[in-house]
Amino acid sequence: MTNTVVLGAQWGDEGKAKITDILASKADFIIRYQGGCNAGHTVVANNTTYKFHLVPSGILYGGKVCFIGTGTVIYPEAFKSETDELKSQGVNLSGLKISPLASVTMPYHIEIDGYSETHAGKGKIGTTKKGIGPTYTDKAARIGLKIQDLYDEETLSEKLDVILPIKNKTLSKVYGLEEYSKECITELCKKYAEIFRPYVCFNWQELLEQHKNDRILFEGAQGVMLDIDWGTYPFVTSSNPIGGGAAVGSGFGPKVIDEVIGVAKAYVTRVGEGPFVTELKDETGKEIQETGHEFGVTTGRPRRCGWFDAVTMRYAVQVGGITKIALTKLDVFDKFDEIEICTAYKDTRTGEITKYYPTDVYTHKYFEPVYETMPGWKTDITGIKEFDKLPENTKKYIKRLEEILNTPISIVSVGPDRVQTIFRD
Numbered sequence: 001m002t003n004t005v006v007l008g009a010q011w012g013d014e015g016k017a018k019i020t021d022i023l024a025s026k027a028d029f030i031i032r033y034q035g036g037c038n039a040g041h042t043v044v045a046n047n048t049t050y051k052f053h054l055v056p057s058g059i060l061y062g063g064k065v066c067f068i069g070t071g072t073v074i075y076p077e078a079f080k081s082e083t084d085e086l087k088s089q090g091v092n093l094s095g096l097k098i099s100p101l102a103s104v105t106m107p108y109h110i111e112i113d114g115y116s117e118t119h120a121g122k123g124k125i126g127t128t129k130k131g132i133g134p135t136y137t138d139k140a141a142r143i144g145l146k147i148q149d150l151y152d153e154e155t156l157s158e159k160l161d162v163i164l165p166i167k168n169k170t171l172s173k174v175y176g177l178e179e180y181s182k183e184c185i186t187e188l189c190k191k192y193a194e195i196f197r198p199y200v201c202f203n204w205q206e207l208l209e210q211h212k213n214d215r216i217l218f219e220g221a222q223g224v225m226l227d228i229d230w231g232t233y234p235f236v237t238s239s240n241p242i243g244g245g246a247a248v249g250s251g252f253g254p255k256v257i258d259e260v261i262g263v264a265k266a267y268v269t270r271v272g273e274g275p276f277v278t279e280l281k282d283e284t285g286k287e288i289q290e291t292g293h294e295f296g297v298t299t300g301r302p303r304r305c306g307w308f309d310a311v312t313m314r315y316a317v318q319v320g321g322i323t324k325i326a327l328t329k330l331d332v333f334d335k336f337d338e339i340e341i342c343t344a345y346k347d348t349r350t351g352e353i354t355k356y357y358p359t360d361v362y363t364h365k366y367f368e369p370v371y372e373t374m375p376g377w378k379t380d381i382t383g384i385k386e387f388d389k390l391p392e393n394t395k396k397y398i399k400r401l402e403e404i405l406n407t408p409i410s411i412v413s414v415g416p417d418r419v420q421t422i423f424r425d
């Protein structure tokens with residue numbers, strides 16, 4: 001029995017949901033371990049497109065237990081919209097459970113996120129404005145609400161007496177935003193309690209115990225380069241998408257994890273601000289964006305595009321704990337004459353070539369990508385189901401990446417649909 005973490009190895013939107021969905025068919029218990037509704041996950045199955053933000057995509061297989069773990073942050077209204085939408089698509093949510101220890105995003109978190117983004121000037125992160133940073137900030141500052149607090153009047157009242165004076169002062173004095181009365185927040189919390197009631201799993205300890213010998217799939221959101229500790233800080237999200245995050249946010253310890261699949265596109269995309277050494281601001285970048293339909297699921301923003309960056313990917317393998325790679329969107333290159341792989345960075349200040357990722361992102365403007373050119377395959381690969389049937393140049397490209405990354409590429413994705421996937425092991 002293999003327990004697997006599926007996580008993004010780049011800056012998010014790598015096609016994690018597609019890979020999780022496929023692997024979920026063989027798992028019994030699926031856990032989302034971090035992030036919130038900043039995530040936008042797409043699965044195409046049976047000619048239908050499903051969009052997820054918080055709900056693990058494994059829910060599409062009726063009967064699987066899908067657990068939204070303690071490491072997540074949840075805005076109740078967004079959770080309601082998502083579950084309503086899935087129900088309207090006929091998805092059976094009976095296996096969906098939420099940890100009562102997950103953090104609640106409150107309306108003021110979203111207001112603060114919006115305000116900060118609008119007034120940050122050069123410090124703008126380009127967040128999804130879903131209140132993610134401010135919710136994790138309050139969690140770390142120990143003034144956050146957990147889902148379990150919504151069900152105990154006395155606890156809630158006691159906590160609000162501590163939280164609200166601080167929060168209101170910050171809202172009005174720092175941000176010039178409206179304050180919240182205790183009555184108003186208490187009413188909101190009652191409403192939120194009802195939204196979560198069918199799903200909140202108070203006996204989660206028993207649930208985890210029941211599933212400890214089952215096949216567990218840990219679903220990450222965002223990606224290693226957006227990790228709060230290891231990503232392109234400060235242009236990151238506020239949680240830990242890395243493999244270690246699965247142990248923190250799920251309730252299972254690190255020894256339960258057998259393998260970590262890092263999902264990476266055959267190129268790189270990024271939404272929001274922050275450095276991106278292989279970014280293409282030319283026609284090729286546009287071609288990748290259009291062919292790959294690179295527009296955000298959550299915000300609709302166009303994704304910045306660039307060539308595959310093996311420097312950040314090797315780094316992601318190291319700090320993300322990645323043991324295998326799922327390479328997605330290879331089909332986007334079907335019409336390309338040539339494909340570039342960035343194997344190293346050149347420091348234009350010294351001329352030095354490095355294959356190690358420079359962690360001070362403010363210096364990235366001085367780094368240029370060093371490329372290795374691979375020939376394209378000029379063939380439609382979207383219908384190919386076996387690795388051996390891929391064009392020679394596609395196989396060469398994949399094998400070269402494996403060499404450069406020193407990590408096996410065990411899954412290759414050649415289209416958005418479940419069936420457009422090639423397994424190599």
Ligand code: GDP
Nearest residue numbers: 013014015016017040041042329413414415416
């Ligand atoms: P996630 O956030 O990592 O789950 O990825 P998103 O869903 O935000 O973005 C990935 C997009 O690429 C989605 O629209 C997927 O349907 C699509 N996709 C996934 N794999 C492939 C692939 O191999 N080829 C193509 N053309 N599209 C893919």
Ligand code: IMO
Nearest residue numbers: 012013038039040126127128221222237271272
């Ligand atoms: P999935 O799970 C891509 C980015 C935002 C911004 C930064 C911080 O679909 O891969 P936040 O709202 O989290 O405070 O924003 O992180 N970001 C994502 N980019 N995919 C995501 O999720 C993302 N979630 C957050 O664009 O740059």
Ligand code: MG
Nearest residue numbers: 013040041297
């Ligand atoms: Mg996404």
